[in-house]
Amino acid sequence: xxxxxxxxxxxxxxxxxxxAADRLGFLRARFDAGLAWVHFPPGxxxxxxxxxxxxxxxxELESTPQLRPGVQAIxxxxxAPTILAFGTEEQQRRFLRPLWTGEEIWCQLFSEPGAGSxxxxxxxxxxxxxxxxxxxxxxxxxxxxxxxxxxILVARTDPDQPKHRGMTYFVCDMQAPGVDVRPLRQIxxxxxxxxxxxxxxxxGDDLRLGGVGDGWRVAQTTLMNERVAIGGAPARRxxxxxxxxxxxxxxxxxxxxxxxxxxxxxxxxxxxxxRLAGARLREQLAAGQPGPEGSGMKLSFxxxxxxxxGLDLEMHREEGLGYDDxxxxxxxxxxxxxxxxxxxxxxxxxxxxxxxxxxxxRNIIAERVLGLPSEPRVDKDVPWKDLPR
Amino acid sequence: xxxxxxxxxxxxxRSAVRDLLADTCAPASVLAGLGSPPDPGVWKALAGxxxxxxxxxxxxxxxxxxxxxxxxxxxxxxxxSASPVPFLTSAVLATRALLAAGTPAAGALLTRLASGETTAxxxxxxxxxxxxxxxxxxxxxxxxxxxxxxxxxxxxxxxSVLLVPSGSTLYAVRAADAxxxxxxxxxxxxxxxxxxxASAPAQAVGEGIGDALLYGAGLLASEQLGVAEWCLSxxxxxxxxxxxxxxxxxxxxSIKHRLADLWxxxxxxxxxxxxxADALASAEDPGLAVAVAQSWCADVAVHAxxxxxxxxxxxxxxxEHPLHLFLKRAKSTQxxxxxxxxxxxxxxxxxxIPAPA
Ligand SMILES: Cc1cc2nc3c(=O)[nH]c(=O)nc-3n(C[C@H](O)[C@H](O)[C@H](O)COP(=O)(O)OP(=O)(O)OC[C@H]3O[C@@H](n4cnc5c(N)ncnc54)[C@H](O)[C@@H]3O)c2cc1C
Numbered sequence: 001x002x003x004x005x006x007x008x009x010x011x012x013x014x015x016x017x018x019x020a021a022d023r024l025g026f027l028r029a030r031f032d033a034g035l036a037w038v039h040f041p042p043g044x045x046x047x048x049x050x051x052x053x054x055x056x057x058x059x060e061l062e063s064t065p066q067l068r069p070g071v072q073a074i075x076x077x078x079x080a081p082t083i084l085a086f087g088t089e090e091q092q093r094r095f096l097r098p099l100w101t102g103e104e105i106w107c108q109l110f111s112e113p114g115a116g117s118x119x120x121x122x123x124x125x126x127x128x129x130x131x132x133x134x135x136x137x138x139x140x141x142x143x144x145x146x147x148x149x150x151x152i153l154v155a156r157t158d159p160d161q162p163k164h165r166g167m168t169y170f171v172c173d174m175q176a177p178g179v180d181v182r183p184l185r186q187i188x189x190x191x192x193x194x195x196x197x198x199x200x201x202x203x204g205d206d207l208r209l210g211g212v213g214d215g216w217r218v219a220q221t222t223l224m225n226e227r228v229a230i231g232g233a234p235a236r237r238x239x240x241x242x243x244x245x246x247x248x249x250x251x252x253x254x255x256x257x258x259x260x261x262x263x264x265x266x267x268x269x270x271x272x273x274x275r276l277a278g279a280r281l282r283e284q285l286a287a288g289q290p291g292p293e294g295s296g297m298k299l300s301f302x303x304x305x306x307x308x309x310g311l312d313l314e315m316h317r318e319e320g321l322g323y324d325d326x327x328x329x330x331x332x333x334x335x336x337x338x339x340x341x342x343x344x345x346x347x348x349x350x351x352x353x354x355x356x357x358x359x360x361x362r363n364i365i366a367e368r369v370l371g372l373p374s375e376p377r378v379d380k381d382v383p384w385k386d387l388p389r
Numbered sequence: 390x391x392x393x394x395x396x397x398x399x400x401x402x403r404s405a406v407r408d409l410l411a412d413t414c415a416p417a418s419v420l421a422g423l424g425s426p427p428d429p430g431v432w433k434a435l436a437g438x439x440x441x442x443x444x445x446x447x448x449x450x451x452x453x454x455x456x457x458x459x460x461x462x463x464x465x466x467x468x469x470s471a472s473p474v475p476f477l478t479s480a481v482l483a484t485r486a487l488l489a490a491g492t493p494a495a496g497a498l499l500t501r502l503a504s505g506e507t508t509a510x511x512x513x514x515x516x517x518x519x520x521x522x523x524x525x526x527x528x529x530x531x532x533x534x535x536x537x538x539x540x541x542x543x544x545x546x547x548x549s550v551l552l553v554p555s556g557s558t559l560y561a562v563r564a565a566d567a568x569x570x571x572x573x574x575x576x577x578x579x580x581x582x583x584x585x586x587a588s589a590p591a592q593a594v595g596e597g598i599g600d601a602l603l604y605g606a607g608l609l610a611s612e613q614l615g616v617a618e619w620c621l622s623x624x625x626x627x628x629x630x631x632x633x634x635x636x637x638x639x640x641x642x643s644i645k646h647r648l649a650d651l652w653x654x655x656x657x658x659x660x661x662x663x664x665x666a667d668a669l670a671s672a673e674d675p676g677l678a679v680a681v682a683q684s685w686c687a688d689v690a691v692h693a694x695x696x697x698x699x700x701x702x703x704x705x706x707x708x709e710h711p712l713h714l715f716l717k718r719a720k721s722t723q724x725x726x727x728x729x730x731x732x733x734x735x736x737x738x739x740x741x742i743p744a745p746a
Contacts, residue, residue: 246741257745258745268737268742273657
């Protein structure tokens with residue numbers, strides 16, 4: 001399958017489906033035509049084509065109804081690749097289509113009060129009861145749980161095993177009895193994330209993703225993809241956050257000074273080489289799966305985004321002293337480039353925490369990419385239940 | 390579709406160059422040879438046997454007709470070994486100047502360069518920026534001879550022909566008709582010379598030097614990438630092996646994090662250098678790609694060498710360890726063909742980030 005074949009498919013698809021008619025109908029038809037994610041298998045929204053050809057589809061369908069990346073990010077970037085890698089055929093057929101069209105929104109129930117960077121110490125329990133599992137525990141920082149129909153969930157199924165071994169991965173029904181979502185207010189004023197209490201939540205065994213006790217391995221797939229999703233979004237030269245800041249720079253000569261100019265040019269160059277590295281990484285990934293190198297993209301994205309939003313706020317001088325809106329409300333969507341300069345500055349602080357902190361990412365690069373020895377570890381072979389807490 | 394990866398042909402060229410340089414320019418032998426004229430056999434083999442001298446020269450002049458993408462791979466390997474060979478100065482800078490000239494005289498010279506029998510140098514300061522004019526150091530007298538002095542010329546020591554810009558014209562001068570005086574140089578693997586012309590006979594070969602300096606700056610980014618890669622991989626190997634406090638020093642988190650950050654800088658340097666080479670090889674205007682790559686890679690190479698030195702501890706400070714070859718080359722190339730500041734100023738213009746009034 002090459003670029004021409006793909007273009008031909010798109011032409012045929014557009015001839016049969018009017019993009020100006022019903023938005024959802026159009027997206028469903030696009031999924032069924034294999035033009036959702038071309039590298040997925042036929043029947044699951046793809047054509048089994050090389051991953052890089054997706055760009056061709058996106059270009060050709062630029063002016064047709066689009067997905068909602070803000071609320072769909074976790075579904076598209078994390079749940080979907082995990083379901084594709086570990087889901088049964090039935091699970092793939094059930095979940096992928098509405099996930100892609102956005103009819104069903106997904107969230108991620110990983111972090112807990114006692115388990116953040118050290119995710120593998122998590123304490124939420126899942127206990128088998130016949131054909132069902134009963135889940136009890138508390139999750140935190142759950143972005144978009146208030147929109148979500150489904151969640152990806154990691155829970156402990158065997159506390160007698162060392163921490164990495166006793167976990168199992170589930171799809172959690174967010175409408176099941178016992179799921180309680182409560183907003184957590186963020187430094188931006190709004191509540192984008194939540195705490196989620198799980199009390200006697202019953203999940204059918206058909207919602208298990210991967211083997212019992214295999215949760216850590218499944219979660220690794222999610223996390224690798226998360227980092228690529230956060231850091232590796234394709235961008236045009238001079239697009240994204242740097243585009244936003246340079247546009248203001250061009251439009252508002254009265255804001256310019258020499259110090260800001262030098263810093264802005266440096267950041268522009270950093271943004272450009274980061275974009276190029278992302279493009280190069282995508283070329284490498286074209287055939288396979290994201291490896292630990294993806295962690296590099298997320299790390300550079302976080303550093304850059306924080307520097308840029310800080311400069312943007314400073315550049316606005318007096319205007320930067322204000323803030324658009326402190327009211328406590330649930331966010332509609334996640335948009336790093338949205339709202340006002342003050343919001344963007346504050347929201348960017350989360351970029352070096354969400355999806356693995358920058359410190360953890362440096363550890364991962366050092367150990368898995370560069371092969372440096374790990375630090376002495378005290379918790380590796382101890383049963384989870386005996387770990388100090 | 391352009392690609393930032395390496396093609397199979399490029400990888401083959403790389404391994405040929407790498408094998409040869411491993412045999413002839415291992416860091417220990419480069420170190421031992423400092424201060425004495427480099428062994429001409431190395432360049433002969435590289436230029437003639439592998440054919441890198443004519444890489445950028447079209448077939449009509451007996452060259453390989455390859456592009457900046459292949460030349461960049463050679464630059465990477467030269468950077469990775471800090472080899473004292475005149476590839477950048479003769480096969481890139483002088484060659485591009487002659488290609489721009491486009492006259493029969495220039496063509497005849499290109500044919501000699503392609504075979505590797507003749508080596509040339511562009512008589513311009515190695516510190517010259519692609520964004521300012523050259524040719525002001527040498528004047529042409531009534532009798533058609535050239536007189537003047539050009540400082541800090543790289544590759545003149547190895548050249549038998551000097552390409553001398555004077556005013557808006559480019560001249561060829563036999564090295565035997567000029568005085569080339571090597572000067573003590575920060576980077577002894579690419580020593581600089583003062584070239585003095587005193588009524589030297591000269592043949593006009595064309596107008597100006599074309600894009601030679603910009604092209605050279607773009608490929609220098611690949612050399613800097615090679616320098617940075619050597620520094621990173623050598624340091625990684627060292628910190629895995631060196632033990633203090635009963636554990637490898639590479640298991641301390643402060644060191645791991647520094648190396649992770651350095652790796653990320655090098656990853657981005659590779660993408661930037663490939664992008665510049667690809668832009669130079671294509672029809673599009675390479676100006677922005679070169680300015681971005683040169684400003685980024687120059688600083689990354691210096692940073693990599695400085696980190697390498699620090700993380701080696703005392704041994705890194707010794708003459709005996711080859712690390713200083715890479716530090717000196719990195720720092721010299723940071724200044725060469727425009728400083729990072731020059732390239733950032735250019736980037737600002739090309740990316741439409743206007744300076745304050
Ligand atoms: C905006 C936002 C959205 C989020 N959305 C979600 C979500 O949807 N779903 C979800 O499951 N989670 C989500 N998270 C949670 C996020 O993944 C965690 O906050 C993160 O993994 C860090 O865990 P922690 O907060 O417990 O910090 P800790 O792990 O307690 O870290 C505290 C500090 O110690 C450092 N540290 C910890 N361990 C090490 C180490 N080994 N070496 C060096 N330094 C170390 C950390 O880098 C950090 O600086 C979100 C977080 C944010 C900020």
